[in-house]
Amino acid sequence: MTKGEQLKKDLKLSNFGSVRIAKLFITPRPVYYIWYDSRKPNFPITTYRIKSKPFVSVLFDGRRGFKTLPKMLPIRDLEDWDGDITNSLFITVDLSGKQFIKQGVFESVGNSNTIEEGVIISLKEFTTIPDLKKNSLSDRNKHFYQIRKKDGTTGSIFQTAEWSDDTDSVLVTFHVRPTYDKKVDTYTPTLKRKTDNKYTIKLEFLNASDFLGSKENFIEQKKGIQQKRVRKMLKEGLVRIWENDPSFFFQGSFETFAKVDGTIYPYTGPKGKGIWNRRHDPAGGDKDFLHLTKHLVELLIALNFNAPDITIALRNQIGE
Numbered sequence: 001m002t003k004g005e006q007l008k009k010d011l012k013l014s015n016f017g018s019v020r021i022a023k024l025f026i027t028p029r030p031v032y033y034i035w036y037d038s039r040k041p042n043f044p045i046t047t048y049r050i051k052s053k054p055f056v057s058v059l060f061d062g063r064r065g066f067k068t069l070p071k072m073l074p075i076r077d078l079e080d081w082d083g084d085i086t087n088s089l090f091i092t093v094d095l096s097g098k099q100f101i102k103q104g105v106f107e108s109v110g111n112s113n114t115i116e117e118g119v120i121i122s123l124k125e126f127t128t129i130p131d132l133k134k135n136s137l138s139d140r141n142k143h144f145y146q147i148r149k150k151d152g153t154t155g156s157i158f159q160t161a162e163w164s165d166d167t168d169s170v171l172v173t174f175h176v177r178p179t180y181d182k183k184v185d186t187y188t189p190t191l192k193r194k195t196d197n198k199y200t201i202k203l204e205f206l207n208a209s210d211f212l213g214s215k216e217n218f219i220e221q222k223k224g225i226q227q228k229r230v231r232k233m234l235k236e237g238l239v240r241i242w243e244n245d246p247s248f249f250f251q252g253s254f255e256t257f258a259k260v261d262g263t264i265y266p267y268t269g270p271k272g273k274g275i276w277n278r279r280h281d282p283a284g285g286d287k288d289f290l291h292l293t294k295h296l297v298e299l300l301i302a303l304n305f306n307a308p309d310i311t312i313a314l315r316n317q318i319g320e
Contacts, residue, residue: 002079002080002081002082003081003082003083003085004021004077004078004079004080004081004082005078005079006085007078007081007085007090008078008079010085011034011090011092013034013036013078015041016036016037016038016041016042017041017042017043018036018037018041018042018043018044018045018077019034019035019036019045019077019078019079020034020035020036020045020050020075020076020077020078021033021034021035021075021076021077021078021081022072022073022074022075022076023072023073023083024059024070024071024072025070025071025072025073026059026061026070029087029088029089029134030083030084030087030088030089031059031088031089031090031091032083032088032089032090032091033057033059033072033091033093034078034090034091034092034093035049035050035075035092035093035095036092036093036094036095037094037095037096038094038096039096040096045095047075049095050075050095056093056094056095057091057093059091082259082260083260084290127238127239127260127262127290128235128236128237128238128239129234129235129237129239129300129303130235132239132241132292132296132300133300133301142297149298155176155177156174156175156176156177156201156295156298156299156302157174157175157176157177158172158173158174158306158309158310158313159173159174159175160172160173160313161173161309161310161313161314161317162313162317163208163212163215163314163317163318165215167206168206168207168208168209169204169205169206169207169208170204170205170208170212170233170237170310170314171202171203171204171205171264172202172203172204172205172306172310173200173201173202174200174201174202174203174299174306175198175199175200175201176198176199176200176201176243176245176295176298176299177198177199178197178198178199182197183195183196183197184196184197184198184199184246185246186199186200186244186245186246187244187246187249188244189242189265189266189268190268191249191268194244196244199243199244199245199295200243200244201241201242201243201245201295201296201299202241202242202243202264203239203240203241203303204239204240204241204242204264205233205234205237205238205239206237206238206239206240207237207238208233208237210237211229211230211232211233211236211237212226212229212230212233212314213229215318218314218318219315219318219319223311223315226311226314226315227307227308227311230307230310230311230314231304231307234303234304234307234310235304240261240262240263240264241257241262241263241264241296242254242263242264242265243293243295243296245293245295247293247294247295248293248296251291251293252272252291253290253291253292253293253296254267255267255271255272256290256291257290260290262290
């Protein structure tokens with residue numbers, strides 16, 4: 001039974017032939033809309049039915065005002081959902097109520113084109129840097145990070161930032177100092193072992209032009225505006241991660257983030273038992289707890305300080 005099937009059962013919606021779900025861009029804590037129609041339980045819940053006015057349910061973020069509705073990830077069948085039930089909030093919407101809404105009474109609310117289909121084609125979940133810092137810092141690795149900080153063995157160094165036209169993503173690469181200054185084992189995405197004196201971490205920010213503008217527009221801006229846009233991308237952009245540190249592979253991070261399409265490269269196995277995930281879970285017991293390695297903890301805490309270097313790298317790339 002998938003998590004989506006379990007959630008459908010928990011919500012007493014097992015008799016419904018069509019139940020859809022989508023995640024909202026509104027808060028670091030995962031928030032989802034779940035739609036069904038109790039009047040026509042087997043009638044397909046289409047995107048058109050969901051986003052056409054009048055709206056049955058509207059969730060606003062008071063910080064952003066009331067003219068724009070929150071964006072969502074592409075809508076999909078609840079059975080295919082594979083997110084985190086215990087740490088999420090769910091808003092159920094019965095679309096049968098639409099027939100009773102008198103549309104003419106209301107002023108126009110927001111922008112009806114708020115559901116961006118296909119923007120993130122295969123992303124089962126999404127996350128931002130604040131999401132990761134809020135929800136995926138295990139007490140265990142925060143402790144080890146503090147030890148590294150106290151011992152003076154921390155150190156992440158920016159290397160490159162590349163803006164891809166094909167994927168509209170920005171790939172940022174860092175080198176991270178090992179805890180002990182000696183040769184260490186590293187691993188390729190296909191688990192081939194190599195020896196190096198550093199670890200490599202990559203962050204891929206999706207839909208870069210949503211934050212940076214077009215390349216032509218970006219390069220025309222003053223450095224201050226460019227850096228402001230980069231900081232916005234680092235804060236609000238959807239991000240995928242990868243690193244070649246053994247703990248990323250063998251303590252469950254790679255496999256678990258890959259399950260929600262949160263990694264740059266696919267996880268090729270072997271399948272873990274979730275032992276390390278349970279050790280990292282603050283609540284205990286979640287074999288699918290998404291946790292960061294101590295090196296990722298260190299990098300993400302200081303990531304914003306790298307905005308100037310990332311800005312310069314993008315300027316240089318576009319100006320070539």
